[in-house]
Amino acid sequence: xxxxxxxxxxxxxxxxxxxxxxxxxFNRCFAHSNGGKFILRVEDTDRVRSSKxxxxxxxxxxxxxxxxxxxxxxxxxxxxxxxQSERTKxxxxxxxxxxQNEKAxxxxxxxxxxxxxxxxxxxxxxxxGYDGHCLNLSDEEIESRLKQGEDYVIRMxxxxxxxxxxxxxxxxxxxxxxxxxxxxxxxKSDGMPTYHFANVVDDHLMNITHVIRGEEWINxxxxxxxxxxxxxxxxxxxxxxxxxxxxxxxxxxxxxxPTSIGYYEDMGYLPEALVNYLGMMGWTMPSGExxxxxQEMTNNFDIHRVSLGGPVFDLxxxxxxxxxxxxxxxxDSEFIKKYTQWAFDSENIKNVIPLVRERVDxxxxxxxxxxxxxxxxxxxxxxxxxxxxxxxxxILRVLKFSLWRLEALESWDxxxxxxxxxxLSGQMDLKFREFLxxxxxxxxxxxxSISVIESVTxxxxxxxxxxxxxxxxxxxxxxxxxxxxxxxxxxxxx
Ligand code: GLU
Numbered sequence: 001x002x003x004x005x006x007x008x009x010x011x012x013x014x015x016x017x018x019x020x021x022x023x024x025x026f027n028r029c030f031a032h033s034n035g036g037k038f039i040l041r042v043e044d045t046d047r048v049r050s051s052k053x054x055x056x057x058x059x060x061x062x063x064x065x066x067x068x069x070x071x072x073x074x075x076x077x078x079x080x081x082x083x084q085s086e087r088t089k090x091x092x093x094x095x096x097x098x099x100q101n102e103k104a105x106x107x108x109x110x111x112x113x114x115x116x117x118x119x120x121x122x123x124x125x126x127x128x129g130y131d132g133h134c135l136n137l138s139d140e141e142i143e144s145r146l147k148q149g150e151d152y153v154i155r156m157x158x159x160x161x162x163x164x165x166x167x168x169x170x171x172x173x174x175x176x177x178x179x180x181x182x183x184x185x186x187x188k189s190d191g192m193p194t195y196h197f198a199n200v201v202d203d204h205l206m207n208i209t210h211v212i213r214g215e216e217w218i219n220x221x222x223x224x225x226x227x228x229x230x231x232x233x234x235x236x237x238x239x240x241x242x243x244x245x246x247x248x249x250x251x252x253x254x255x256x257x258p259t260s261i262g263y264y265e266d267m268g269y270l271p272e273a274l275v276n277y278l279g280m281m282g283w284t285m286p287s288g289e290x291x292x293x294x295q296e297m298t299n300n301f302d303i304h305r306v307s308l309g310g311p312v313f314d315l316x317x318x319x320x321x322x323x324x325x326x327x328x329x330x331x332d333s334e335f336i337k338k339y340t341q342w343a344f345d346s347e348n349i350k351n352v353i354p355l356v357r358e359r360v361d362x363x364x365x366x367x368x369x370x371x372x373x374x375x376x377x378x379x380x381x382x383x384x385x386x387x388x389x390x391x392x393x394x395i396l397r398v399l400k401f402s403l404w405r406l407e408a409l410e411s412w413d414x415x416x417x418x419x420x421x422x423x424l425s426g427q428m429d430l431k432f433r434e435f436l437x438x439x440x441x442x443x444x445x446x447x448x449s450i451s452v453i454e455s456v457t458x459x460x461x462x463x464x465x466x467x468x469x470x471x472x473x474x475x476x477x478x479x480x481x482x483x484x485x486x487x488x489x490x491x492x493x494x
Pocket of ligand 1: 008009010011043195199212213217
């Protein structure tokens with residue numbers, strides 16, 4: 001019998017997301033409950049957006065949750081390399097086969113032409129997509145344009161009519177019309193493969209038997225199946241999991257709910273409780289028991305128990321479960337050990353103590369000065385901002401613009417954060433102290449405290465996001481309409 005092999009294939013382009021952990025958990029349980037292997041593959045073909053930092057954060061966070069893999073870039077394995085940026089030669093060999101067999105073609109269209117085409121299609125309300133302009137270029141023309149050094153991409157051919165039918169492990173028969181499927185770019189003009197191409201080539205070469213991923217990928221299946229067919233390969237079995245949702249049923253998003261695994265680590269959740277909670281997203285133990293470990297989930301795993309109704313990621317419920325773990329699974333001494341590790345692990349202490357030691361006369365002064373580093377929130381109230389000399393609209397702008405600015409920051413250090421804030425205050429025509437004052441309150445809960453820049457540096461983006469979000473909420477919130485206005489104002493600042 002063939003060995004079952006599953007994978008997660010995150011793109012290292014941001015914070016480690018709870019959605020990645022959720023998909024990892026189900027892939028791992030499925031593979032291990034069948035005596036198979038679970039693989040981590042890093043999909044870093046987007047040269048601009050991928051970063052090593054994001055990759056190591058994803059690896060660290062999944063390890064923290066205990067969602068370890070049998071093969072991957074860090075642990076190796078016989079199907080490596082497991083990082084797509086190290087496999088470019090493999091993709092170009094395979095795309096050559098497609099070109100030779102006339103299943104793919106070179107497209108020299110400029111981005112201006114494609115933009116115009118798109119605009120026209122949107123205007124005329126016709127299907128948006130490539131119109132086949134370069135589909136039938138003669139060999140001579142291709143030769144001469146290549147000689148002239150024109151930029152090109154490689155696209156796949158797709159059928160013009162009919163439907164693509166396939167079976168999804170959870171959804172049964174799915175049918176998608178070929179007319180909805182674009183002539184997908186397989187190789188970009190920088191020579192790198194797109195997600196679709198690299199993903200199919202790697203799933204095949206890594207012997208992946210089951211592709212278990214989020215439902216947002218279901219519309220990509222026709223392209224993927226076509227590539228398997230073009231390359232003469234047996235496709236894997238597809239299984240699209242329901243998306244995690246906010247309590248209001250919208251797609252889980254960091255604006256409404258913390259989505260970064262780092263946030264849960266920083267807030268002092270237990271990894272076993274968080275992973276257990278993710279296991280409850282659309283899945284139940286046969287016994288109905290709500291508290292279970294990864295091993296128990298694996299032992300009882302049946303993918304058909306996944307229900308397709310959008311599972312709601314609800315912080316209240318997670319808090320309840322985490323509390324249950326603390327009360328039922330931990331002795332006092334374990335609690336002390338884990339709590340001390342969390343609160344006083346050497347990194348934290350190293351970063352915080354230098355900030356407060358100049359201000360304390362005795363150890364007992366430390367707690368008051370540092371409590372905002374450790375507590376879940378800083379208990380802001382409506383009048384928390386009343387002594388600030390800026391009006392509400394300006395305060396909201398300072399908070400929101402700072403968050404946007406720091407979310408885009410590549411290297412998280414004091415100097416960079418200082419530079420961002422300084423630039424922003426300049427662009428907003430505010431004195432630096434004035435600009436910092438709302439941030440002081442949002443982050444520390446007080447008007448006077450340790451340097452806000454130092455504090456933000458230690459707290460990290462996840463907590464900074466949560467604190468600014470709370471502050472915006474107590475100030476009355478930002479409507480969708482206002483958010484749009486703020487975004488265009490923000491974009492005009494730079
Ligand atoms: N790189 C894709 C992602 O970022 C992987 C999707 C898949 O599993 O096919 O989620």
